Amino acid sequence: MSAAGPLTIVVCIKVCPDTAQLRADPRTGAPRLDDVPQRIGTFDENALEEAVRLKEQHGGKVVVVTLAAGAPPPELILKALAIGADEAHVIEDDSAGGADPLATASILAAALSRLEHWDLVICGEGSLDGYNRQVGLRLAEALEIPVLTHATHVDRRGRELIVHRALEDRTVLVAAALPLLLTVGQEINQPRFPTVLQIMAASRKPTASWRLADLGFAEGETAAGMSAVTTIGVFAPPEERRRIPIPGSGAREVARGLARCLFEQGLVKG
Amino acid sequence: MGWSSASSPALDFRANGSALPMYVLFVVCLALFLVGVWRRLRVPAPSAASTAGNGSGKPGRRLARLLEFAILQRRILRRRSSAWTHLPIFWGFVVLGLGSLTIMVDGYVLRPLGLDLPRGTAYEAFQMTLDLFGLAFVVGIVVAIHRRVWIRPEHKPHDNRALAVLLVLLAIGASGFVLEGLRLRLEDSAEPWAVAGSAVATLIAASRLPSDAGMILYGLLWWTHVVAAFGLLAVAPFLPLRHVLTAPLNIMVAPARPSGALSTPFNLKELMRSGRFDVKTGAASIADFSWRDRLGLLACADSGSCQDVCPAHATGTALSPMRLVAVLRDEVDSAEPLDRALLEDAIWSCTLCGACSAACPTLVDPTRYVVELRRDSVAANRLGQQRTGVLANLTLARNPYGSNGAVRRDLAAQLGLPTPGERRDVDMLYWIGCAATFDSRVRAVAEATVKILDRAGIRPGVLGPAELCCGDPARRIGEEGLFQDLAFRNIETFERHGVKTILTHCAHCFNTLHNEYRELGARVEVVHHATLFRNLLDKGAIEPRRPVPERATLHDSCYAGRLNGAVEPPRAVLRSIAGTELTEMGRSGERAMCCGAGGANYWYDVPRVERIGSVRMREAQATRASLLVTECPFCLKMLEDARNSTGDGVPMKVRDIAEVLADALGEGSAT
Numbered sequence: 036m037s038a039a040g041p042l043t044i045v046v047c048i049k050v051c052p053d054t055a056q057l058r059a060d061p062r063t064g065a066p067r068l069d070d071v072p073q074r075i076g077t078f079d080e081n082a083l084e085e086a087v088r089l090k091e092q093h094g095g096k097v098v099v100v101t102l103a104a105g106a107p108p109p110e111l112i113l114k115a116l117a118i119g120a121d122e123a124h125v126i127e128d129d130s131a132g133g134a135d136p137l138a139t140a141s142i143l144a145a146a147l148s149r150l151e152h153w154d155l156v157i158c159g160e161g162s163l164d165g166y167n168r169q170v171g172l173r174l175a176e177a178l179e180i181p182v183l184t185h186a187t188h189v190d191r192r193g194r195e196l197i198v199h200r201a202l203e204d205r206t207v208l209v210a211a212a213l214p215l216l217l218t219v220g221q222e223i224n225q226p227r228f229p230t231v232l233q234i235m236a237a238s239r240k241p242t243a244s245w246r247l248a249d250l251g252f253a254e255g256e257t258a259a260g261m262s263a264v265t266t267i268g269v270f271a272p273p274e275e276r277r278r279i280p281i282p283g284s285g286a287r288e289v290a291r292g293l294a295r296c297l298f299e300q301g302l303v304k305g
Numbered sequence: 306m307g308w309s310s311a312s313s314p315a316l317d318f319r320a321n322g323s324a325l326p327m328y329v330l331f332v333v334c335l336a337l338f339l340v341g342v343w344r345r346l347r348v349p350a351p352s353a354a355s356t357a358g359n360g361s362g363k364p365g366r367r368l369a370r371l372l373e374f375a376i377l378q379r380r381i382l383r384r385r386s387s388a389w390t391h392l393p394i395f396w397g398f399v400v401l402g403l404g405s406l407t408i409m410v411d412g413y414v415l416r417p418l419g420l421d422l423p424r425g426t427a428y429e430a431f432q433m434t435l436d437l438f439g440l441a442f443v444v445g446i447v448v449a450i451h452r453r454v455w456i457r458p459e460h461k462p463h464d465n466r467a468l469a470v471l472l473v474l475l476a477i478g479a480s481g482f483v484l485e486g487l488r489l490r491l492e493d494s495a496e497p498w499a500v501a502g503s504a505v506a507t508l509i510a511a512s513r514l515p516s517d518a519g520m521i522l523y524g525l526l527w528w529t530h531v532v533a534a535f536g537l538l539a540v541a542p543f544l545p546l547r548h549v550l551t552a553p554l555n556i557m558v559a560p561a562r563p564s565g566a567l568s569t570p571f572n573l574k575e576l577m578r579s580g581r582f583d584v585k586t587g588a589a590s591i592a593d594f595s596w597r598d599r600l601g602l603l604a605c606a607d608s609g610s611c612q613d614v615c616p617a618h619a620t621g622t623a624l625s626p627m628r629l630v631a632v633l634r635d636e637v638d639s640a641e642p643l644d645r646a647l648l649e650d651a652i653w654s655c656t657l658c659g660a661c662s663a664a665c666p667t668l669v670d671p672t673r674y675v676v677e678l679r680r681d682s683v684a685a686n687r688l689g690q691q692r693t694g695v696l697a698n699l700t701l702a703r704n705p706y707g708s709n710g711a712v713r714r715d716l717a718a719q720l721g722l723p724t725p726g727e728r729r730d731v732d733m734l735y736w737i738g739c740a741a742t743f744d745s746r747v748r749a750v751a752e753a754t755v756k757i758l759d760r761a762g763i764r765p766g767v768l769g770p771a772e773l774c775c776g777d778p779a780r781r782i783g784e785e786g787l788f789q790d791l792a793f794r795n796i797e798t799f800e801r802h803g804v805k806t807i808l809t810h811c812a813h814c815f816n817t818l819h820n821e822y823r824e825l826g827a828r829v830e831v832v833h834h835a836t837l838f839r840n841l842l843d844k845g846a847i848e849p850r851r852p853v854p855e856r857a858t859l860h861d862s863c864y865a866g867r868l869n870g871a872v873e874p875p876r877a878v879l880r881s882i883a884g885t886e887l888t889e890m891g892r893s894g895e896r897a898m899c900c901g902a903g904g905a906n907y908w909y910d911v912p913r914v915e916r917i918g919s920v921r922m923r924e925a926q927a928t929r930a931s932l933l934v935t936e937c938p939f940c941l942k943m944l945e946d947a948r949n950s951t952g953d954g955v956p957m958k959v960r961d962i963a964e965v966l967a968d969a970l971g972e973g974s975a976t
Contacts, residue, residue, distance in 0.1 A: 053701045056709040070711040070770075072701050227686035228693045231573070231786025236582035 039193045041095030042213075043153045044086040047143055047174065048079035048099055048115060050107040051163040064270035073108050075115060078159025081219050084226040085189060086157050087119030093191060096121040098150065102142050102258065104131035106244070116237035117229035123242045124150075126250065133259035133266065136165075140173030141261060145250040147178060155196070156216040160185070171218035182216040183209055187223050324413065327531055334535035341542030342550070345603060345638055346596070367557040370668070374561070375553040380610065380666040386458065387608060387666075390449040397442025397478075398549075404435040429498040436485075436501040443478040446471055460609020460627060467607070470546050473533050480530040487523045491516065548606035552667035555604030558597055559668040563659035565868035566820035567676050567780055573789035574825075586785055587680025591633065592640045594677065602634040602674075604667045611661030611671055616899040616921075621914025623650035626661040626671035633674055643678075649687065652678045654911045657781055657904030658863040663895065675904075679783030688782075691909035696784050703773040703791060705908055706743040713742050714769045720755050724769035725802045731766030733806040733832075734799075738814050739774050740938035746945070747938040750810050753967035754834055758808075760970050761846040765808065771798045775817040781905040789825065792817075796827045810834040810963055812862035812937035813903075816869060833865050835936045835962050839874035842881050849969030852884030855958075857965070858930035859887065860921065860944060861897035862937035870895065875936050875962050882969040888928045898924065902939035918947030925957060932958045934965055 052071045060067050075083075086097045099120040101107065105127055112123045126146055128134075134142070147153065156178070158171035175182030187206070188199035196215060200207045201222060229237075247256055277300075281292040297303040373379050381391045411422050422428060450471050453461055461467075486505025489496060497503050509519070541547050571584045588594050594602075611626035612618050618625045632647050655675045662670040682688065688696070698707030714724065716737065723729040735758070741751040758765050773791050780788035798804075807829050809815045819831035841847045857879055865871045872894040879887045892898045901907075901917030922944055925933045933948075935941040938961070945959045 055707050056702055058709055058711070070709060074701055225690055225693065228683075228688055228696050229686075230586075230683055230784055231790050232571075232576070232582045232584060232586070233684075235577070235786075 039093065039191060042089055042093050042155055042191075043095050043098065044089060044155045044157060045098045045100055045147055045150065045153045046079070046083045046086045046115075046120065047156065047158045047170070048083065048101045049076045049159075049162045049164075050074070050101060050103050050111055051076050054163055059271035064273060066269060066271070073111060074163070075111055076159050076163035078161060078163070078218075078220055080118070080159075080226040081221055081223050082157040082159045082217075083115060083118050083120060084224045085186075085217075085219055086155075087227075088224065089155070089189065089191070090119065095154075098153065099123045100126070100143060100146050102126045102128065102131050102134065102139055104129055110234060112242055113234045113237045114229060116240040116242075117233040118227055120240070122240060125242065125244045126247070127244055128247055128258045130257040130259035133262060135262035135264035136167045136169035136173055137263050138258045138261035139170050140177055142247065142250065142252075142258060143170070143174050144177035145252065146245065147174075149250060154213045154215075156180070156214075158216065158218045160218050160220040168218075171216060175216040178214075178216070180214045180216055181211050182218070183211060184218045186217045186219050189217065189223075330531065330535050334539040337539035338541060341540070342547075345542050345547075346599065370556050370561050371553060374556045374666065374668060378666065380664060381608070383664075384608075384610060384613075386452070387610075390445050390452065393441035393445030394449065394474075397438045397440075397445060400438035401435060401442060401478075401481075404431070404438075407431075429496075432496065433498040433500060436482075436499050439478060439481060440501050443475065443482070446475045446478060450475065458609070460612045461607075464607075466544060470537070470544055473537055477530060477533045477537075480526045480533070484523065484526050484530060487519055487526070490514075491519050491523065545605075545607045548604055548667060551600060551604040552606060555600050556668050559601065559670065561668065562870075563662035563670060563672065563868055564820070565659075565816040565864060566824065568673070569821075569824045570680070570785060572825070573786055574793060585684075587682070587684055587783065588643075588674070588677035589681045589685070590640055590642050591636050591638075593681070594633075594674070598673055598677070599637055601669045602630055602637050605630045605634060605665075605669050606667055607631070608666055610664040610666055611669075614660040614664045614896075614898075616656060616658060616660065616901065616917045617654040617911070617913075619920060620901075620917050622654035622911050624652070624654035626655075629674060630669060630671055645682075645687070648678055649682065650912065652682070653689075653692070653909070654906075654913070655904050656863070656899045656901060656906045656917070658899035659867050660863070660896070660899065663867055676781075676783065679781075680785060681783075683783040689909070692782055692905075695778055695905065695908040696782060696787060699774055699776075699779050699784075699787055699791065703794075704739040704743065705774060705778045706739060708743050710742075710770050710773070713737065713767075713772055716742055716748070716751075717767045717769045720751060720767070722755065722765055722767045724767055725771065729766070730764060732764050733766075733808050734802075734804045735765035735767050736775075736807050736809040736811075736814055736818065737767055737772060738809060738811040738938065740811060740942070742772075744938070744942070747941065750938060750941070750961040750963050753961065753963040754808075754810050756967045757838065757841075757847060757963060757970060761841045768798060768802075773798075775814045776821075777813040777817045778905040778908055780817070780821070781903075782908075792822055792825050792827075796822060796825060799827060799829055804829055807831045808834060808837055810936075810938065810961065812864035813939065816864040819869070833869075833871060833874070833936070835865065835875040835878060836871055838962070838966055839877045842878065847966075847970060849882045849966060851969050851971040853882050853965060853969050854884040855932040855965075856886050856888055856928075856930045857932040857934050858890055858925055858928045859893065859934045859936075859962075860890070860900065860925065860940055861894055862935065862940050863897065863899050863903055865936055866897055867895045875934070878962055878966055879934060882965065885932075885965070885969075888930055890924045890928055892924065900935075900937075900940040900943040902937075902943045907939050907943070916947060916950075918943040919951055922947040922951050922957075926951075930957065932960060932965070934960060934962050936962050 050073050052068055053074045056071045057066050059065065083099065090097050097120045099115045103125055107125065112125065116123055124146060126142060147156065156174065158174065161168035171184065172182055183198045183200060185200045185202065186198045187201040190197040195210050195212050198209050198211060198217065200209060248254060279296055281289055281296060283289040283292045378391065378395065382388045415421060450468070452458065453468055453471065482501050482505050485499060485502030486509050489502055489506035490509045537546065541549070570586050576582055576584065591599065607627065609627050615624065615626050629651055636643060652675045655672065657672050657675065659672060662672055695705050698705050702708060702710060704710055717724050722735065723731060737751055740747040755765065773795055775795065776788035776791035779791060807818055809818065809831065812833065815831055815833045818829070859875055859879060861872055876887060879885055898921050899917055900921055933944060935944060941959060941961050948957055948959055
């Protein structure tokens, strides 16, 4: 445990459909969500992993907060606890599926202000499904704390964090005093994979669930209602492959045919 | 050894009081030996993490194994190079040991009691036998020393201790003959039946050694002989020589053939009922291994038989099963956590093909250690990105590809097979497997299989989206809980739909469903497609009429062949096809080489010099076959990849046995 004392770290996660398994309806192009399982967003897992590593180094605790439409699959919250979170807070709102980053950030901020104490908030860079990359920034704004995005490495120096931020062509080292909000991507770590037994054993850890009214929102207020953005539709534009067979025997002949075809299609200009 | 009966009073050490120190030395050395054995086997409280597994068998079976592997030494005889050294050393050791015991009993027990062994023809034959076996012993030792010092085979690393043991054994053997020769010379007796001793006596006579010098030399040599023999006994527990004791013990407790079923450290259903999930899995230290696994470590005699056949070692990975066992053996009396830096890359390089286990002369199974170490790595989150990805796919999508299992419904429709909701009569469940579902190349195997079944009048049904991964990759990576989660879900599906017979074209699915689901309570009969085809041919239910003019060679999958013994059915199928000529690779049947996919290796990359599939492809090409036949989708993929990346040689067709048979039934696409 470090001399600078333990850290209480809040990690905001989002339960999303596993986009790797997402298929579009062949007629409408709309995503078929009925047969796709839910998972914790990939960047959110990086955020959680980093929090747990900091806790392992400096002591303290990790608190997971999520906004979900109805109760999320219990195994996902247990997974977060098995990775190393000490408690989980689930904010349930039936309209959360329609929440935009503004609404999500306001609700998370309300929840965080009701937590006893925290030193650091870590969010994923963006969610797995919406990927607006705004919740972290807006949450920091709402909490009135500094935010450092694209963190790829974190060291602690007393009440300060030294954060490596990977920008396009350079890495910037920033020292920032706690409390602080970080957003992280895949570069920062390799999240651990808890076993089935570890996930089941995590059911001993505490989980609390909240409704918007518990967080001080007025009766009748919903996540969707607080949103400034309305989603009109989500669909996969049809992709048509041209399926051009290139005849020929032997690599040389086929390669010539391919080259000719690429010129003819205007894909290569010579 | 040659120190036969000391009949002359001058040479009778019992008479001049030298026997007592010898007895004392013997007792001390024996005590040291026993302390050593205890120290090596005494390990901190055994943990329940690793189960003893299917080690045992009935007493008759144990004795049969003892005869086959410890006395007749079948697996040593299979390797010609070791046979020529181990055979004479072993039999020389046994016969001389028994002979020396007889002489000791004769000299120090019978004769003081006034009894004496009759010195007739039988005794002369006994002396001659001792001399001949002694000669074999010395020659064997000399050849072994020659191999170690001058030939230096790859599996015999430079080891001063092993060389020292050989030199001491040589000293014991040689001093025995000189002693016998000296005795014959000093007693001035002629015992021509003691062939070696007499020869030495003749040499001594020619050297005109004075008789008193001879007496001194005799005393010195006698003590050298005794001290060397007893000393070796005292330090044996700390040397590979210990296998003289540990190998027979291990042979009696270990199974004779590698098992396709990994050990089951817990039952997930029972844990869920009890709500206790704090079960330790895997081995973080030697203490976590069962006593049987620790005995296995001590039974290893460094023969290198495992390393010779290991596909991971042959392709330059971090794994040598011999070195893995040696590293663990060095820690055998320690309860400290194992140094994982030495082990991590090695354990992930293993394809769990079982070749090492099937080759070991003392029935050590290195794969047991790999599995327990992997389980520990999983529990401690030392997985790396790719293996984490496989487990994440298996968790989220319940298949290793991570793709949406809903496509299984579309595939059922494409194959024209009913899923459980449809009310149609089915004879058996066709387990499609993840490979045929998500890999279009393997889908052709399922299509061919369905055509063959149709010809035979068999009506298969499929599970559609209810079919999940059998769990093989999860279990072999070491995530037992995830394996059992998948297995119990599948078993529940079998029960819900009254599944009794399952057909699979995948050797891994076959092994898991057939061997591993049983322990979790499944009551289903599982048949591998090659076996079903053979049975259908035997019954005359299908008749391959269309000739398939190919020179074919069969790549046995490890999980159907070596681990389940099904090497004959695919060959019978190929032999039934007109025009197909079957030719065998150098390594085939239960000794076939792995394709590189086993042990979940298909799903992640292993740092290596060469791919296993490429080595195997060269073996196939050496047969000059035009067609390489597989019986497992992962072998098919690995070998096809190897064929595509091997520029040299004639391009060889790689096809599953179902595709070849469907052709011969006039159903498949022409080759």
